[in-house]
Amino acid sequence: MRDSRLMARLTLALAQIATRLGDVDANLEKHLVWIEDARAKGADLVIFPELSLTGYVLQDLTSDVARRPSPDDPAFRRLLPASRKIDVLFGFVEADPRSRFYISAAYLSQGEIVHIHRKVYLPTYGLFDEGRFFAWGDQVRAFDTRFGRVGVLICEDFWHASPPYLLWLDGAEMLLLISASPGRGLNRDDRLDSAGWVERINQAYASLFTTYVAHTNRVGFEDGLNFWGGATLYDPDGSLLAHGPYFQEALTLAEIDLAQIHRTRARLPLLRDERTSMVQRELARILGNAA
Amino acid sequence: MTEPKLSLEINTDLARRILTEFLRTEIQRAGFTRAVVGVSGGLDSSVACYLAAEALGPENVLAVRMPYKTSSPESLEHAHLVVDATGVEEATIPITEMVDAHFARFPDADAVRRGNVMARARMIILYDQSAATHGLVVGTGNKTEILLGYTTLYGDAACAVNPLGDLYKTQLRQLGRALAIPEVILTKPPSAELWLGQTDEGELGFTYDEVDRLLLLLVDGRYTPGACVEAGFERKFVERVVERIRRNQFKRMLPPIAKLSNRTVGYDFLYLRDWGT
Numbered sequence: 001m002r003d004s005r006l007m008a009r010l011t012l013a014l015a016q017i018a019t020r021l022g023d024v025d026a027n028l029e030k031h032l033v034w035i036e037d038a039r040a041k042g043a044d045l046v047i048f049p050e051l052s053l054t055g056y057v058l059q060d061l062t063s064d065v066a067r068r069p070s071p072d073d074p075a076f077r078r079l080l081p082a083s084r085k086i087d088v089l090f091g092f093v094e095a096d097p098r099s100r101f102y103i104s105a106a107y108l109s110q111g112e113i114v115h116i117h118r119k120v121y122l123p124t125y126g127l128f129d130e131g132r133f134f135a136w137g138d139q140v141r142a143f144d145t146r147f148g149r150v151g152v153l154i155c156e157d158f159w160h161a162s163p164p165y166l167l168w169l170d171g172a173e174m175l176l177l178i179s180a181s182p183g184r185g186l187n188r189d190d191r192l193d194s195a196g197w198v199e200r201i202n203q204a205y206a207s208l209f210t211t212y213v214a215h216t217n218r219v220g221f222e223d224g225l226n227f228w229g230g231a232t233l234y235d236p237d238g239s240l241l242a243h244g245p246y247f248q249e250a251l252t253l254a255e256i257d258l259a260q261i262h263r264t265r266a267r268l269p270l271l272r273d274e275r276t277s278m279v280q281r282e283l284a285r286i287l288g289n290a291a
Numbered sequence: 292m293t294e295p296k297l298s299l300e301i302n303t304d305l306a307r308r309i310l311t312e313f314l315r316t317e318i319q320r321a322g323f324t325r326a327v328v329g330v331s332g333g334l335d336s337s338v339a340c341y342l343a344a345e346a347l348g349p350e351n352v353l354a355v356r357m358p359y360k361t362s363s364p365e366s367l368e369h370a371h372l373v374v375d376a377t378g379v380e381e382a383t384i385p386i387t388e389m390v391d392a393h394f395a396r397f398p399d400a401d402a403v404r405r406g407n408v409m410a411r412a413r414m415i416i417l418y419d420q421s422a423a424t425h426g427l428v429v430g431t432g433n434k435t436e437i438l439l440g441y442t443t444l445y446g447d448a449a450c451a452v453n454p455l456g457d458l459y460k461t462q463l464r465q466l467g468r469a470l471a472i473p474e475v476i477l478t479k480p481p482s483a484e485l486w487l488g489q490t491d492e493g494e495l496g497f498t499y500d501e502v503d504r505l506l507l508l509l510v511d512g513r514y515t516p517g518a519c520v521e522a523g524f525e526r527k528f529v530e531r532v533v534e535r536i537r538r539n540q541f542k543r544m545l546p547p548i549a550k551l552s553n554r555t556v557g558y559d560f561l562y563l564r565d566w567g568t
Contacts, residue, residue, distance in 0.1 A: 021565045059561035183309065186457075188300045221316045223563045224457075226309050247312060 008259055010147050013043035013086075014231035014252040016244050018220025021055035024065050028053060028075050031090060032082055034251065039086040041253060044147070048090040049178050049218035049227075050119075050154050051103060056180035057222045058093065062133045066095035069106055069116055076106075076113070083108035087145065089152060089176055093134075094118065100135040105152050105178055107145070115143040120163060121156040127182060127225070130156075142170035148258060155179040158201065168209040169276060173261050175205060179217040183228040191246065195228050207238030210264045210271060212256055219249055236264035297512045299503055301462050303469035307342070310454040314346035317452050318427050320568040325426030328379075329417050329447075330354040331484070332369030334467050334476055335431040335455060340373050341470045342454050343429050349378035353424050357413045360387040362484055372473045382420065386412040406485030410446025418449070427451035435460040435499060438506055439532070440539020441491065447483075448542065459506060460499040497528060505532055 015034045020026045031048060038046040050056070053075060054065040067073045069092075071080055079088060087109040094104035094116065103119040118137025122130035140163045142151040151167030151174070158164055158177050167175060185193020198215065206213040212235060219229040231244035233254045242254035265271060318326060326343045330336045343352045354377075356370045367383075374381040389412045394400055400408075417428045430450025432442055434457055442448040455463060460481070467477050481491040481499070492498050505524050508514040509532070514522065519529045548557045 020568060021563060022567050057563050059563065060559075061562065061566070186301050186306060186309075187298060188302055190302055190305060192305070221313055221320075222565050223317070224313070226313065247308060 006148050006258070007044070007146060009255060009257050010044040011042055011253055011255050012214055012233060012242075013038035013041065013046040014214060014216045014233065014242070014244055014254070015046050015048050015052075016216055016219050016229040016231045016250050016252070017048065017052060018227075018249055019049075019052060019055040019218060021222055022058060022061040022065055023055070024053055024067075024075060027055070028078060031088075032078060035079075035082045035086060035088055038251060038253075041251070043086055043253060045087040045089070046251075047176055047178060047214060047216045048088075049216050050091040050105070050180040051093065052090045052178075052218065053092040055222065056182075056218070056227070057225065059129075059133060062093060062101050063095075063099075066093040066101050068095055068097075069104070069113055079106075080108055080111050080113070084111045087114075087147075089178065091154065091178055091180075096135075101133065102137055103130065103134050103154055104137075105154055107143070107150075107152060107176075109145060114145060115141075115152065117141075117152040117154065119154040119157055121160055123156045123159075127184070128156075140166045140170075142167050142172040147256075148173045150174040150176055152176045152178070155181060158205070164205045164209060168211065168271065169274070172211060173258065174212040174214065174256070175209070177202065177213065177215040179215065180227060181217050182225040191230070192228055195230050195246065199230070199232060202232060203234050203238050203240070206234035206236060208270065210236040210261065210268055212236060212261070214254075216244075219247055236261050297507050299459060299461050299507055301458070301465055303466050306458065306462075306466055307345075307469065310342050311346040314343055314429065314452065314454055317565070318347065320565055321427060321451070323425060323427045325351045325353070325424055326429045327353045327355060327417055327420045327424060327426040328429045329413055329431070330356055330370040330373055332356075332366035332373070332476065333479075333481060334460075334463060334472070335433055335481075336370075337373045337472050337476050338463055338467050338470060339429050339431045339455060340379060341377055341467075341472060344377040344379050350380070351426070352377070352379040353420060353426055354379045354381050355417060355420055356381065356383045357386050357416055358383070359385070359390060359409055361487055366484060369473070369476050369479075372476070376471075376473065384416050384420075386416065389415075402486045406483065406489075407443045407446060409485055410443035410483075414446050414449045421451070429454065430456065432456055433460050433463050434458055435503055435506060436491075437543060438510060438539075439495065439502070439535050440542045441495065442542060444542050459503040461503045496531075501528070502532060505529065509533065509536070 089107050091105050094102040105117045107115040120137040124131030142149050149171040151172035153163050183192045202213045202215050214233045216231045218227045228246050230246045231252045233242040235241050242252050244250045244252035328340045340354050354374050358367050421428050428450045430453030433455050436442050508519050516529045516533050520526050
């Protein structure tokens with residue numbers, strides 16, 4: 001059974017915002033307003049998109065907008081107190097002590113930094129050029145919150161199956177996914193290819209891993225790139241619980257009943273039956289042969 | 292012909308939504324509230340005018356008609372239909388005197404030179420109206436003509452923002468239909484009207500329907516020229532189009548700057564236009 005000290009139900013607020021490119025101060029003010037709004041509406045956790053503090057196509061702005069995640073940083077100094085009554089997940093550019101820059105996400109709770117995730121997959125193809133400006137993260141770890149164990153991934157991280165899979169094995173009951181996904185692929189459908197793809201895989205992750213999967217994507221434009229929004233929450237059965245609008249700012253609220261994980265996994269024990277030792281053995285063989 | 296799964300059919304509601312938001316957002320971020328559109332009476336500029344009116348409100352859009360003395364009266368009339376239907380402001384500023392004054396000096400200039408000067412004269416007028424009315428020039432170039440280089444550099448290609456450049460001509464026709472653009476504009480043969488009897492398809496030597504289906508494979512589908520031939524396109528046609536795309540790359544880029552320093556505009560001085568906004 002779940003730890004009885006943990007909350008059994010929580011309300012998520014998926015904050016699909018537009019950002020100002022390279023203007024951390026303006027974006028910070030918007031975060032504080034939206035955090036307060038989410039709190040006032042009864043949310044326990046508010047989730048902002050990838051690079052929500054900076055904007056996405058930063059290029060040579062990268063080093064200018066980079067932050068050290070600590071209470072000494074002017075942005076964290078304001079965001080940490082805002083996390084006393086509501087947990088906050090947001091995106092920023094992290095500078096490490098050796099001046100390497102990462103696309104990172106910070107999970108704040110009760111005035112503390114609980115977890116930092118550094119994006120492990122940097123798309124550098126097509127319209128993307130992240131590998132030119134950013135360093136690769138090299139850890140995928142679930143972490144404990146007052147709601148239970150969760151995992152955070154950033155955009156391209158979950159275009160690969162392995163990070164969600166690792167978080168599942170690491171005990172995550174909620175996957176918190178954040179994106180700055182440029183809309184592309186206009187055809188006869190009523191949503192863009194990129195939106196359809198992300199929604200399909202998120203639903204698949206919820207179903208395969210019998211977890212909650214929340215996704216927040218930004219909106220607005222950067223030059224000719226549109227960002228499509230469309231925040232979603234899928235439950236451990238793969239059912240859609242909430243869907244934010246496309247192309248406009250919105251705070252989408254959705255309630256999570258954590259006991260649903262217990263019920264779904266009682267019916268469908270995919271996690272119990274996962275053959276992790278075999279996976280490890282076969283991976284070692286495959287990678288060993290490749291070397 | 293094997294029909295590839297790629298299709299030119301678009302969801303026009305979605306295109307309309309994205310493009311009007313794009314115009315509104317990007318014009319406002321540049322510090323403007325108004326737009327200037329050159330309207331020729333043709334499909335592309337009509338779609339641009341409809342989108343701008345929807346994005347900014349018709350009172351914030353100036354449609355400029357810029358006839359030359361040989362321009363057809365129907366075109367001028369069609370442009371006026373667009374103005375009437377959208378409720379935008381209209382100005383009519385003929386280019387005849389500008390262009391004729393120039394060619395009085397070069398009476399033997401051929402049609403291409405004359406056509407280019409007309410296109411650039413219109414650019415001068417639009418950018419002057421941009422300054423006069425504090426509105427940004429909305430581009431009307433579509434994906435087909437950008438890829439084929441069927442534009443005049445610094446002429447009709449000049450603009451501040453372009454909502455249409457990722458839509459092929461045949462897709463623009465779908466969008467135009469959804470916007471309820473007058474049928475006469477949707478169905479007439481596309482023409483730059485730089486000389487009498489000129490039509491796009493006559494000058495290019497193929498139809499938009501044909502070339503758009505080919506471009507969709509080459510560009511969007513990343514088919515090799517050989518694979519396009521296998522998919523049923525005539526080899527000569529494929530080769531012509533591929534060569535045209537290559538030869539016109541210069542029209543799609545800013546002129547190269549010769550690199551000397553460690554940090555050079557265009558190579559390693561990288562910022563979006565929306566920098567700081």
